[in-house]
Every structure is written in structure tokens, then in C-alpha cells.
Amino acid sequence: MSFAALLSEYATRPNIWDEMCLKGEVRDHYKVFFETLSQISPAELAKKDELAKKLFMSQGITFTVYSDGEGIEKIFPFDIIPRIITATEWTHIERGIKQRIKALNIFLRDIYHDQFIIKDGVIPASLIHSCPNFLREMVGVDVPFDIYTHISGIDLIRDSDGSFYVLEDNLRTPSGVSYMLENRSMTYRIFPGLLPKSNVRSVKDYPDLLLKNLLSLSNRQKSEPTVVLLTPGIFNSAYFEHTTLARLMGIELVEGRDLVVDNAKVYMKTTAGLKQVDVIYRRVDDEFIDPLIFNPNSILGVSGLYYAYRKGNVAIVNAPGNGVADDKAVYLFVPQMIKYYLNEEPILKTVPTYAMENKEHFQHVFSNINKMVIKKTNESGGYGMLMGHAVTEKEVSEYRKEVEKNPRHFIAQPIISLSSVPCFINNKIQPRHVDLRPFALNGPQGIEIVPGGLTRVALREGSLVVNSSQGGGSKDTWILG
Amino acid sequence: MLSRVADAVFWMARYMERTDNILRALRTNYIASQDEIQNFDWQLWVEGLGPEGYVSKTNPTYREALHHLLLNRENNTSLLVNVARARENARSVQDYITKEVWQCINDYYHLIRDPHTEQLLLANDPVTAFDNLLRESTLFYGTVDITMNRGEGYSFLNIGKYIERLLRSLDILELKIKELESGGSEVTQWKYLLYSLSGYEFHTKYYRTVLSTENVIHQVILNMQFPHSALYCLSQTNRYFKRLDVISVPENFKEMEFMLGRAVSNLRYGGHEQKNIEQVKSLVLRTKTEIKDLSQKLASLYFGYS
Numbered sequence: 086m087s088f089a090a091l092l093s094e095y096a097t098r099p100n101i102w103d104e105m106c107l108k109g110e111v112r113d114h115y116k117v118f119f120e121t122l123s124q125i126s127p128a129e130l131a132k133k134d135e136l137a138k139k140l141f142m143s144q145g146i147t148f149t150v151y152s153d154g155e156g157i158e159k160i161f162p163f164d165i166i167p168r169i170i171t172a173t174e175w176t177h178i179e180r181g182i183k184q185r186i187k188a189l190n191i192f193l194r195d196i197y198h199d200q201f202i203i204k205d206g207v208i209p210a211s212l213i214h215s216c217p218n219f220l221r222e223m224v225g226v227d228v229p230f231d232i233y234t235h236i237s238g239i240d241l242i243r244d245s246d247g248s249f250y251v252l253e254d255n256l257r258t259p260s261g262v263s264y265m266l267e268n269r270s271m272t273y274r275i276f277p278g279l280l281p282k283s284n285v286r287s288v289k290d291y292p293d294l295l296l297k298n299l300l301s302l303s304n305r306q307k308s309e310p311t312v313v314l315l316t317p318g319i320f321n322s323a324y325f326e327h328t329t330l331a332r333l334m335g336i337e338l339v340e341g342r343d344l345v346v347d348n349a350k351v352y353m354k355t356t357a358g359l360k361q362v363d364v365i366y367r368r369v370d371d372e373f374i375d376p377l378i379f380n381p382n383s384i385l386g387v388s389g390l391y392y393a394y395r396k397g398n399v400a401i402v403n404a405p406g407n408g409v410a411d412d413k414a415v416y417l418f419v420p421q422m423i424k425y426y427l428n429e430e431p432i433l434k435t436v437p438t439y440a441m442e443n444k445e446h447f448q449h450v451f452s453n454i455n456k457m458v459i460k461k462t463n464e465s466g467g468y469g470m471l472m473g474h475a476v477t478e479k480e481v482s483e484y485r486k487e488v489e490k491n492p493r494h495f496i497a498q499p500i501i502s503l504s505s506v507p508c509f510i511n512n513k514i515q516p517r518h519v520d521l522r523p524f525a526l527n528g529p530q531g532i533e534i535v536p537g538g539l540t541r542v543a544l545r546e547g548s549l550v551v552n553s554s555q556g557g558g559s560k561d562t563w564i565l566g
Numbered sequence: 567m568l569s570r571v572a573d574a575v576f577w578m579a580r581y582m583e584r585t586d587n588i589l590r591a592l593r594t595n596y597i598a599s600q601d602e603i604q605n606f607d608w609q610l611w612v613e614g615l616g617p618e619g620y621v622s623k624t625n626p627t628y629r630e631a632l633h634h635l636l637l638n639r640e641n642n643t644s645l646l647v648n649v650a651r652a653r654e655n656a657r658s659v660q661d662y663i664t665k666e667v668w669q670c671i672n673d674y675y676h677l678i679r680d681p682h683t684e685q686l687l688l689a690n691d692p693v694t695a696f697d698n699l700l701r702e703s704t705l706f707y708g709t710v711d712i713t714m715n716r717g718e719g720y721s722f723l724n725i726g727k728y729i730e731r732l733l734r735s736l737d738i739l740e741l742k743i744k745e746l747e748s749g750g751s752e753v754t755q756w757k758y759l760l761y762s763l764s765g766y767e768f769h770t771k772y773y774r775t776v777l778s779t780e781n782v783i784h785q786v787i788l789n790m791q792f793p794h795s796a797l798y799c800l801s802q803t804n805r806y807f808k809r810l811d812v813i814s815v816p817e818n819f820k821e822m823e824f825m826l827g828r829a830v831s832n833l834r835y836g837g838h839e840q841k842n843i844e845q846v847k848s849l850v851l852r853t854k855t856e857i858k859d860l861s862q863k864l865a866s867l868y869f870g871y872s
Contacts, residue, residue, distance in 0.1 A: 144665075145657070145672040158676075319658050331661035338661040343568050354569045356718065356868045357813045 091123045095507060095514050102247045102504040103516060104168060114171045114565060117283050121276065122166070127512045133275045134165055134509060140274060146267055148322040162558030163268060164508045165275050168519060168540040169283075169563045175536060178249060178523065181433030182239050183532045184423060186525050189254060189410045191426045193233040196409060197223045207425050208418050215493050216415065217463060218408025220371065222378055226395055229302045230529045233404040236295070238262075238539075241433070241521045243504035250434045250501060252520060254416065255465070256407040258368050261539040261559075262291060262524050263326035266333075268561040269537070285563040288537035291524070292333035295366075298528030299334075302400040303363035310363035313337045313353065315344070317369050317385045327368050341369070346389030351399045364400045365390075371405045413462040413496045414440055436501060441492040450497040454481055459488065459497045467552030474500060503549055506560070508542060518543045520551050521562065536564040571662050572722045573869035574655040578663075579726035581652035582671070585645050586703040587734035588615060591762035592635060593696040598758050599628055607745065611635070614741040616643055632687050636695075637678070645699075649678050664713040667706070674702040718813055722868075724806040729861055732799035736850045738762050739786050743843060756782045763794040783846055788837045796853060797837065800830050810868075818867040825863060829856045 092111065097103040105115045125133075141147065141160040148159055170178075195202050196213060203210045213219055238259030240252040269288055273280055296312070303310030316327040318340050331338035343353050344362065352359035367374060373383040375391040393399045409415065417438040420431045439446035441459070450457050454473040461469040471484045488495045505516035523538035540560040541551035551557040592611075599606030608631035612622045615635055626634065638644045653675045660668050677683060678699060686695035714720050742759040746752060756777050760766040765785060772791065773781045789795045804826045811819055833853055839845065 142676065143673050144669055145660075314661075319654070324657075325660075328657075328660035332665070337568060337571075338659075339568065340570065343570050356567055356569055356572045356722075356810075358815055 091119075091514060095516065097505060097516050100245045101502050101516075101518075102243050102245050104243075104504055104506045104519075114169055118167070118169065118279070121279055122514070130165070130509055131512055137163055137165055137271050137275055140271060141267075144267075146325055148325065161264065161553055162544055163271065164510075164517075164542055164544070164558055164560045165271075166507050166509050166514070167272055167561040167563045168506045168521075169565065170521075172565050174249075175564045177432070178241065178521075179534050179536075181249070181251075181431075182523060182525050182534060184427065184429060184432050185239065185251065185254070185419065186234055186237055186527055186532050188419065188423045188426050189237075189256065190232065190234045190527060192422050193404070193407060193410050194231050195426075197226065197406060202422070202425060205425070207421050208415075212414060212418075212493075213409060216409050216412050218371070218406070218412060220406035220409070222391065223404070223406035227397070228404050229304065229397075229400050232302075232527055232529070233407055234410075234525075234527050235298060235302075235402045235404075237403075237525050237527070238522045239525065241523070242436075242501055244501050247504070248434060250436050251419075252436060252501075253413070253465075254411040254419070255522075256411040257403060258370065259522070259524065260323045260326055260368075261522055261541075263329040264559050265524065265535075265537050265539050265562065266291065266329070268539075268559060272561045280563075283563065284566045286536040286566045288535050291526075291535045292330065294526050294528075294533050294535065295330070296334040296336070298526055299336075299364050299366055299402060301529050302402065304397055304400065305361075305363055307363070311337070311353075311360060312364040312366065313339045313344075313362050315339055315341070315365050315367040315369055315374075317341075317373070321368075323368065330366075336366075341385045341387050344387040344390070346387055346393050349389070349393045349396045349398055351387065351390060351393050362399060364402065366402045371408065374401070374405065408463070413438070413460055414442075414493065417496070436498045439497040441488050441495040441497060446497070447488075447492065451481075451485060456499055457497045458500050459484065459495055462494050462496055465552075467550050467555040467557075470550075472500065472549065500549065503543075503551075506540075506542070508544070508560075510544065515546070517546070518549055518551065519560070538562050567662070567718050569869050571659045572719065573865070574659045575662065575719050576722045576726040576864075576869070578652050578655035578659070578671070579723040580730040581648045581655065582703070582706055583727045583730040584734060585648045585652070586700070586707075587731060587738075588635070588645060588648075589696060589700055589703065590764060591734075591738050592632070593693065593700070594758055594761040596628065596632065596692055596696070598754075598761075602754060603750070603758070607748065610744060610748075611741065614737070614744070616641070629688055629692075632692055633684075636687060637684055646678050649675050662719055664709075666709050666713045670702070670706050670709045674699075674706065677702055718810065721806045721809045725803050725864070728799040728802040728806070729857060731794060732796050732803070733854065733857060735763060735786060735794045735796055735799065736854055740847070740850055743847065746843075752779065753777050760785070763792075765792055765794055768792060779843075787833070787846075787849070797830075797833050800826075800833055800857075804830055814868075822860075822863060822867060825860055829853075829860060832856065 095106065097106050105112060111119045138160065141163065142158065146160060192202065202208050203213065234256045236259060238255040238261065240255065241249050242252045243249055265288055299312045300310055314327055314331045314336055316324060316338055328338060337353065339353055345352050345354060351362045353362050369385050372380045374386040375388065376383045376386055377388050378391045394401050417440065420435055423429055423431045439450050441447050450459065457473040459471040503518040503520060506519050507514045508517040519540050519542045521538050521540050523534055525532055525534045540562045542558050542560055543549060543551045544558045545556055595611065608628055609622050609625045612626055612631050612634055613620050634641055634644065636645045639646060641647065653671050656663060656668055656671045683695050683698065686692060710723065739759065742755050746755050757766060759782065760769050763786065769785055775781065785792050786795055788797045790798050792798060807822060807826055836849055
């Protein structure tokens with residue numbers, strides 16, 4: 086298909102920032118890719134799409150849905166057309182995220198120690214103490230190097246004028262980084278030669294940077310500290326990611342049953358007896374890590390782990406209790422945190438957020454409900470949301486009752502119409518909405534961000550929900566050098 | 567290494583070996599049933615390869631038997647279930663085994679579940695299905711050989727492999743003895759026993775005489791050049807176990823070493839006294855019991871993590 090024909094077929098929508106096109110013209114940074122694309126017939130693209138699916142299946146980059154014993158293998162949908170970000174845009178994003186992580190990390194240290202930010206009246210005490218993820222058990226606990234947010238995934242979106250907004254901070258156990266890596270290795274299979282030609286920055290350093298940080302957290306004077314990755318096990322939908330990361334870093338992948346605590350030290354059970362563990366990169370939620378302190382029914386964690394952690398005998402990554410900083414109601418105070426702790430203006434914008442506890446906000450939101458989205462403060466994965474532009478009155482009134490029962494647990498934001506990018510769907514190039522999740526690593530030597538991230542895409546036409554649990558897929562993300 | 571990982575690697579190898587051995591045996595006997603052996607007793611095989619004490623309600627046709635033994639999801643011992651288990655074990659140690667080994671088992675799993683495989687078995691040429699599956703199996707051995715590191719895990723993998731191969735050789739021997747007892751020509755049955763164990767050509771070259779019971783039993787039990795003989799498998803188990811010396815808790819190692827040494831001696835010196843089929847049967851039974859005890863001991867000393 087010719088360049089012009091392909092372009093005319095690509096129908097962008099008004100008032101939406103399209104990453105590839107501006108007023109019917111292809112943006113400069115998409116030109117190389119678009120040239121290549123226009124030389125490939127739709128039939129050939131369909132073959133490439135098929136190849137990608139086969140590769141995912143045969144490499145076992147799948148998650149299993151267990152129905153009756155033998156599971157059904159599913160792959161996370163992958164769109165073959167990469168999303169491209171310029172070097173200038175990336176510099177801006179990188180600076181903004183570093184600033185944000187820095188402030189959030191100080192906030193966590195502060196909130197679990199002196200709470201100056203409350204005493205100075207910047208954040209109301211009630212907001213923190215009503216947050217279910219504020220862990221009283223963490224108060225007064227000193228963590229290695231004062232780092233809480235070792236690994237974070239910051240979700241960014243672009244408004245109609247192209248400016249980046251932070252939609253959400255994920256500071257607990259953000260996932261998706263293995264897809265950043267795997268999607269890239271798909272791209273060189275699907276479009277040979279294109280990556281070097283386009284000067285795309287590599288994402289391969291991620292496991293090395295992460296390992297370096299993990300090793301530096303060990304408390305023991307030892308040349309080779311034992312670092313492990315704690316997974317909930319093969320039934321977890323992110324299990325593939327856990328094995329990939331463990332493999333790439335060459336560390337042991339353990340389950341709760343592989344660990345035992347003795348005399349406030351953590352050991353793993355090996356064929357040669359017990360071996361002490363120094364650092365745990367856990368992919369198990371706070372609530373499940375230690376049945377003696379948290380959920381007593383959990384079998385995913387290790388009894389006594391938290392005690393060993395408080396004694397400083399083992400490092401846990403990310404620190405427990407981070408949930409208080411990525412709570413959606415605390416989110417609205419992040420710009421104030423940046424000013425308060427760093428005396429800087431926020432580089433990245435935040436979406437205007439209405440706390441539903443506030444009566445005026447409540448009224449405002451429900452009288453403009455068709456422009457609003459209401460979210461639960463502690464849900465993720467796109468669950469428990471109300472998108473005001475696509476619901477019936479009955480749904481609104483039912484949701485309103487829910488909100489009235491417990492307003493602290495809800496916030497509202499104006500619907501931001503995420504930017505769109507080209508996708509290959511039904512043998513056609515069509516625009517779909519995306520967000521971007523870069524992964525930031527915070528270690529004793531500072532904050533590092535691998536040039537890339539996970540671009541999540543809402544595959545349904547017009548949909549703004551990119552979560553994989555709600556019909557979202559992903560794309561390779563190119564940061565140009 | 568983690569005890570759980572050692573356990574999973576051991577069982578991954580056992581399930582893969584089991585699948586390979588049974589596939590080869592079934593392929594051979596299916597061909598025999600189409601050509602040389604009239605009225606092949608599939609019921610005997612369905613029962614012999616099923617769980618202990620399994621009784622088949624009907625006498626199945628060859629296609630029913632093949633489907634039951636290979637693809638029946640309800641049959642706990644079918645090859646499909648075996649491969650699924652090998653894969654579950656591999657999946658739980660995906661970070662330990664190489665990516666190549668994992669992909670190999672994963673591809674095998676997708677192939678055995680492919681409707682095309684079922685169609686070949688039920689309506690087309692089953693030998694093609696056997697060959698496709700065996701190719702995956704062979705790929706697995708090669709991939710393990712050229713990609714896996716020779717550390718501890720490799721020892722557990724091989725211990726699993728040889729224990730399983732030994733048990734399967736003895737099982738197939740027992741099945742053939744049963745077939746003989748219900749009639750049929752000795753030479754034909756022994757020939758297919760050797761074919762099932764990929765050992766017929768070797769037999770003709772090594773023994774250079776007409777097939778005799780004595781030589782066949784010697785080959786299957788004692789011949790150290792034959793990779794499916796019981797003694798060869800046990801010696802290999804012993805060899806790979808000895809490599810664990812450096813990492814083992816000393817008293818655990820000694821206990822296992824003693825048991826293995828005794829088993830090797832019992833087989834090596836007991837194996838020479840086989841004068842008739844009854845004696846062979848009791849030797850097989852004794853060896854199997856010994857191996858099962860060994861396997862349990864290994865689990866409690868090295869995999870005891872719960």
C-alpha cells in the first residue's frame with residue numbers, strides 16, 4: 086500500500102493528540118517507521134502479527150487460566166506497531182519522574198518517622214490515618230539507605246495538547262517490565278533491520294541495574310550476598326515476569342515455602358541445608374508477606390519475616406507500607422510534597438483530582454458526571470471505576486450510594502482523552518488510546534530509568550481503559566537516541 | 567540449590583523420560599499389531615501402563631487404546647497428562663533450567679494438545695503422530711545436553727532420568743512376559759521387546775546368534791553397553807549421585823550412597839542367576855521395590871522442604 090493511501094486510511098479523531106500524525110501529516114520522528122510500513126502489504130503485516138502470536142505461545146510468555154485442572158494458555162495481546170517517543174520528550178519525562186520519586190521517597194521516610202509534613206499542615210493527618218495501606222508496623226523502622234521506592238512504575242498519559250500527565254504512581258509491586266523487554270525482542274523478529282536504522286535506545290540494562298541495587302542493600306559484610314525473588318507461585322498471572330527477572334539476574338526464584346525464619350534471620354531450604362538470605366525482592370503484596378503480622382490466612386509469605394526485617398537482618402524490596410504514597414487520594418498532594426520537600430515546581434503535571442470527602446467536590450463531580458471518572462483509592466487494574474461518559478443514570482445513582490457510604494475511598498478526575506497511536510487491528514492501521522509506564526529504579530547511587538517502558542493500549546475502539554484485565558494490550562516502546 | 571527446585575527438576579526429567587519410553591514402546595507394538603502379531607492384546611497394555619491394579623472394562627480397539635494411552639485427559643497416566651506435568655514442573659523452575667529447555671517442553675506440550683495430533687491418531691496414520699512426538703522428545707534430550715550447566719541440577723535431572731528409564735525397562739519386560747504367558751511365539755515377543763527398547767539391532771550385533779531368552783534377559787538386565795538395561799541405568803544413577811558429594815550434608819550422602827551401592831551389587835550379582843522366567847520375575851519385582859525405596863529416600867533427604 087502506498088504511503089498516501091495508508092495515511093488517508095488512518096482516521097485520527099479530533100481533539101486527541103495522535104502520536105504519529107499532526108493535521109494529516111506524519112510527524113518527523115515517525116517518518117522512518119512509516120516509510121517501512123508503507124512498503125509492507127496488509128497481508129504481510131497480518132503474517133507478522135501471526136508470527137508474534139506464535140512466538141509468544143512457544144516461548145511460554147503466557148498466563149494460565151485454570152478452569153478444570155488443565156489450564157488454558159493465554160497471551161497478553163501484543164500490537165506489532167511500536168510506539169515512538171522522541172529524545173526531547175524522554176528527557177522531560179525522565180526529569181519529571183526522578184523528581185517525583187525523590188519526593189515520594191522522602192514522603193515515605195517522613196510519614197513513618199517524624200511526620201513533619203503533617204505537623205506543618207501540608208497534608209491532613211486524617212487522610213494518612215484513614216489510609217488502609219498506612220502500615221503502623223512500619224512506624225519508626227529504619228530501612229537501608231532510607232530507600233522505600235526501589236522499583237516504581239509511573240503511569241503517564243498525554244492530553245489533547247500533548248503534555249504529559251502522571252495518572253498514577255505504582256510504588257508497591259509494579260509489574261510489566263518483562264513485557265518491556267520481551268516486546269522489544271519481538272520487534273527485531275517482526276521488523277528486521279528497523280531498530281538500528283531508527284536509532285532506538287536499548288532497554289537491555291534493566292536487569293543489571295536492578296541487580297546492582299539489590300546487591301547493595303545487603304546488611305552483611307559479604308562479597309556475595311544472597312538475593313532472592315519471592316513469587317506467589319506459578320498460579321500468579323505475573324509468574325512469567327518473575328521467572329524472567331530471576332533468570333536475567335541469576336538470582337534464586339523462591340516461594341514462601343522455600344523460606345524459613347530462625348532467630349530473626351531468613352534462610353532458604355536448599356539441598357545442602359539452610360542458606361541465609363540477605364535481600365528479598367518480593368512480588369507478594371504487603372498483606373501476604375508475613376502471616377504473623379498481616380493476613381493470618383496467607384500461605385504465600387513467611388512467618389517471622391517481618392521481625393527479621395525490623396531487626397535489619399534482611400532487606401525487603403519494595404519496602405512494606407509504600408501503599409500510603411500511591412493511594413489515589415494522597416496522589417492529589419504530590420505537587421505539594423514536591424514543593425515542600427524539594428522546593429521545586431513539579432515538572433510533570435498531575436490530573437486535577439477531587440476528593441469525594443469534600444462536600445463541594447462531591448456536588449461538583451456529580452453535577453458534571455459525564456465528564457468525570459470516579460475511582461476507588463485503593464483499587465488498581467481498572468476495577469471499581471465509573472467512567473461518567475458511558476454509563477446510565479441508574480448506574481450513576483447506584484455508584485453514588487456507594488460513594489456516600491465511604492467517601493474517603495473514592496476520588497474523581499475529569500476524563501482525560503489519552504493520546505492515540507497507530508495499531509494493526511483487523512488488517513488495518515487504526516488509532517487506539519495508550520498510556521506509558523516507565524520503570525524507575527531507586528538505589529544508593531540515585532534514581533535510574535531505563536529508556537523505555539510499557540505502552541499499554543486500549544484495543545477496543547474509543548476505549549480509554551488500558552488495563553490488561555479490561556481488554557488492554559501492549560506495544561513495544563521506542564525511545565529515540 | 568533450592569530443595570523445591572531440585573525436586574521439580576528431578577520430576578520433570580522423570581516425566582519426560584517416561585513419555586519417551588512409553589512412546590517408543592507403543593510405536594513398536596502398534597506396528598507389530600498391524601503386521602506380525604494378529605489379535606494383539608491391547609487390553610493388556612492399557613492395564614499394564616495404567617495405574618497399579620487398573621482393570622479395563624472392555625477390550626479396546628487399537629485406536630481406542632492409543633487414544634486412551636496417549637491423549638485421554640481423564641487417564642491420569644496418559645502421555646498428555648505426563649507432558650503437562652513435566653511442563654508444570656519445568657514452569658515452576660523456569661528460572662533454573664535454560665530458556666531453551668523450557669521452550670522445548672512448552673512446544674512439546676502444545677504439540678501433544680494440538681487437534682492435528684488427535685486426528686492422526688484417531689483417523690489417520692498413528693505412526694506419523696508417534697514420530698512427531700518423538701522428534702520433540704529427542705529435541706529435549708539434545709537441548710538439555712547442549713544448554714544445561716553441569717551443576718547440581720544436572721545431577722538431579724539425570725538421576726531422575728535413569729531411575730525412570732530403569733523402571734520403564736522393567737515394566738515393559740514384565741508386560742512382554744505376560745504376553746508370552748498368554749501364548750505367542752517367544753522369538754516374536756522378544757524381538758518386539760528389544761524393538762520397544764531400541765535394542766534389536768544392538769542385539770544382533772552383540773550376541774550374533776538366534777534370539778534366545780537367556781541373551782535377551784542378559785541384555786535387558788545386565789548389558790552395560792545397552793543404554794536401556796537395568797544395570798546400566800542404575801550405574802548411571804549411582805554415577806550422577808556421586809557428583810553430589812561436595813554439596814551434600816555428609817550423613818545424608820552416606821546413607822544414600824550405601825543404599826545405591828547395595829542396589830547395584832544386588833542387581834549385578836543377582837542378575838546372573840536367572841535360569842527361568844519365574845526367577846526373572848522375582849528379580850524384577852525385587853529391583854523395582856528397591857528402586858522405589860531409593861527414590862523415596864532421595865526425596866526425604868534432598869527434597870524435604872515442607
